[in-house]
Amino acid sequence: MASKIFTTNDQLLGSYLRNLMESAGYSVLTQKTRIETSQEPQQSFGNIDWHSELWLIHDADLAKAQQFLQQALSRESA
Secondary structure (H helix, E strand, O other), rough: OOOEEEEEEEEHHHHHHHHHHHHHHEEEEEEEEEEEEOOOOOOOOEEEEEEEEEEEEEEHHHHHHHHHHHHHHHHOHH
């Protein structure tokens, strides 16, 4: 069973992390989800935003993959 390990609205970051994890040997996939956000509370409809969800295919790798992902994000924010 797959586990969602990361969500971002930055498409470039999502693609980068997927490629990085695949190059490290993790089986991952990206799913795009549509999020509706309201700009003003009175509006009955909002803007459409897309988020990328990064999913790990093999749950057995979950702890190692989360640690790898956190290290990658730490390097990127430095």
